[in-house]
Amino acid sequence: YSPIHVIGGGLAGSEAAWQIANAGVPVILHEMRGVRGTEAHKTDDLAELVCSNSFRSDDATSNAVGVIHAEMRMAGSLIMACADKHQVPAGGALAVDRDGFSAAVTHAIANHPLITVVREEIQGLPSREWDQAIIATGPLTAPGLASAIQAETGADALAFFDAIAPIVYRDSINMDICWYQSRYDKVGPGGTGKDYINCPMDEAQYNAFIDALIAGDAVGFKEWEGTPYFDGCLPIEVMAERGRETLRHGPMKPMGLTNAHNPTVKAYAVVQLRQDNALGTLYNMVGFQTKLKYGAQAEIFRLIPGLENAEFARLGGLHRNTYINSPTLLDRSLVLKSRPGLRFAGQITGCEGYVESASIGLLAGRFAAAERKGEAPLLPPDTTALGSLLNHITGGHIVSDEEPGKRSFQPMNINFGLFPELEPGSIVKPEGVKRFRGKDKTIMKRQLIAKRALADCAGWLGVPAPVFAESA
Numbered sequence: 292y293s294p295i296h297v298i299g300g301g302l303a304g305s306e307a308a309w310q311i312a313n314a315g316v317p318v319i320l321h322e323m324r325g326v327r328g329t330e331a332h333k334t335d336d337l338a339e340l341v342c343s344n345s346f347r348s349d350d351a352t353s354n355a356v357g358v359i360h361a362e363m364r365m366a367g368s369l370i371m372a373c374a375d376k377h378q379v380p381a382g383g384a385l386a387v388d389r390d391g392f393s394a395a396v397t398h399a400i401a402n403h404p405l406i407t408v409v410r411e412e413i414q415g416l417p418s419r420e421w422d423q424a425i426i427a428t429g430p431l432t433a434p435g436l437a438s439a440i441q442a443e444t445g446a447d448a449l450a451f452f453d454a455i456a457p458i459v460y461r462d463s464i465n466m467d468i469c470w471y472q473s474r475y476d477k478v479g480p481g482g483t484g485k486d487y488i489n490c491p492m493d494e495a496q497y498n499a500f501i502d503a504l505i506a507g508d509a510v511g512f513k514e515w516e517g518t519p520y521f522d523g524c525l526p527i528e529v530m531a532e533r534g535r536e537t538l539r540h541g542p543m544k545p546m547g548l549t550n551a552h553n554p555t556v557k558a559y560a561v562v563q564l565r566q567d568n569a570l571g572t573l574y575n576m577v578g579f580q581t582k583l584k585y586g587a588q589a590e591i592f593r594l595i596p597g598l599e600n601a602e603f604a605r606l607g608g609l610h611r612n613t614y615i616n617s618p619t620l621l622d623r624s625l626v627l628k629s630r631p632g633l634r635f636a637g638q639i640t641g642c643e644g645y646v647e648s649a650s651i652g653l654l655a656g657r658f659a660a661a662e663r664k665g666e667a668p669l670l671p672p673d674t675t676a677l678g679s680l681l682n683h684i685t686g687g688h689i690v691s692d693e694e695p696g697k698r699s700f701q702p703m704n705i706n707f708g709l710f711p712e713l714e715p716g717s718i719v720k721p722e723g724v725k726r727f728r729g730k731d732k733t734i735m736k737r738q739l740i741a742k743r744a745l746a747d748c749a750g751w752l753g754v755p756a757p758v759f760a761e762s763a
């Protein structure tokens with residue numbers, strides 16, 4: 292076979308190269324470090340971890356990231372094999388000795404007979420002579436390549452910062468307080484006039500909330516990130532500081548909304564949540580991008596009536612990041628629709644984190660190798676963690692009907708809200724258990740989703756499913 296070119300030897304590119312080479316197809320891996328650094332990487336090793344040394348929970352029985360770990364292990368992941376080999380004690384989390392981990396990845400790649408590593412910066416889109424290539428250049432893609440991607444995909448299709456609003460599991464929202472309604476009952480394309488979940492506040496609740504936002508502990512930007520306050524993307528706490536009424540006239544305005552539980556009393560302010568995934572399991576807090584620390588976010592946002600028990604699939608943030616608008620640009624096997632043979636992988640596709648980025652590298656590598664061998668890429672089942680994350684990236688995402696044309700695709704970690712719902716009636720009270728509360732149901736639901744994912748992933752790969760002791 293002629294080689295497949297992988298650009299970027301980070302978490303995703305290293306995993307993609309490994310998967311391709313293990314399928315018997317040669318790879319040329321182009322990594323610029325050694326010639327040009329990034330603002331965050333400190334070494335020339337492949338798959339360097341730029342910040343924390345944690346791959347998060349390793350519990351495959353009831354934690355979504357633990358499930359994706361297990362699926363990647365079943366698929367022969369290099370990143371997981373090296374992480375397991377260089378694990379350091381961290382309770383239920385998988386944390387690694389970062390130097391040992393990256394050195395092991397670098398060694399395995401350098402010594403694979405089908406992989407050639409070239410230390411160079413790729414400054415434009417791969418030439419058409421490279422009929423198959425994967426771009427896996429990550430959140431800090433070098434500017435020359437980023438401009439070329441932007442020229443190919445359109446200016447709005449590549450973001451240099453993410454402005455992430457917190458995302459809440461719908462089943463943790465108290466619908467005895469909240470109600471479904473679009474502002475002025477507006478029905479957009481595909482909408483129903485009831486597309487938002489609304490949380491009402493009276494004047495005292497609003498004032499207490501503003502005080503908490505202003506007092507909340509925020510994270511600063513790193514010097515090299517700059518201060519990316521742009522077109523309407525101010526952090527919510529910065530808006531609160533600009534004036535007590537700013538939010539009530541901005542994202543928290545109560546106009547055009549009538550409290551279904553209390554129609555005669557006009558809310559003083561309203562927090563709106565918009566459906567975030569096609570499955571309808573996740574809702575994002577509209578206009579609530581924030582630099583507040585995670586602990587402060589959970590505490591302050593639970594002050595909002597109806598969100599007192601909110602469970603967050605992800606908290607908000609504003610970071611330097613480079614990612615494309617994948618749901619419109621990529622096909623289901625991660626190919627750029629405008630350039631057959633050119634795939635994207637890793638964080639640049641709109642997933643987030645070491646593990647998720649490596650997992651998308653794993654898929655892109657398998658798909659590219661299959662294509663090179665004249666086979667159709669075999670997509671993972673939707674019910675797996677790999678399939679659920681792929682769905683988020685390539686299309687399971689909802690576009691706002693109130694703001695047509697506005698991009699609303701935001702990077703995401705793997706979480707249970709991305710998985711399809713269980714068959715109705717799957718959650719049943721175990722025999723002999725007296726109290727079966729909401730929390731118990733959530734745990735059971737997650738365990739069942741995890742079990743289904745591992746069984747379906749094993750079927751997809753044709754390997755035995757791992758067996759775990761049930762968690763309590």
Ligand code: FAD
Pocket residue numbers: 298299300301302303304321322323324328329331332338339341342343344345411412413414427428429430431432433436611636637638639643644645646648649
């Ligand atoms: P990377 O791992 O960044 O790899 C991309 C590679 O491409 C790099 O080696 C880069 O040198 C190379 N490259 C770039 N441009 C070119 C080019 N033109 N030619 C050739 N090579 C090129 N995730 C977590 O899970 N936990 C954390 O604590 C965490 N903290 C973070 C802190 C910061 C400051 C940043 C920026 C990110 C953080 N992330 C964290 C996210 C994490 O770094 C990414 O999810 C992950 O590294 C992405 O993997 P990737 O392979 O897509 O990109």
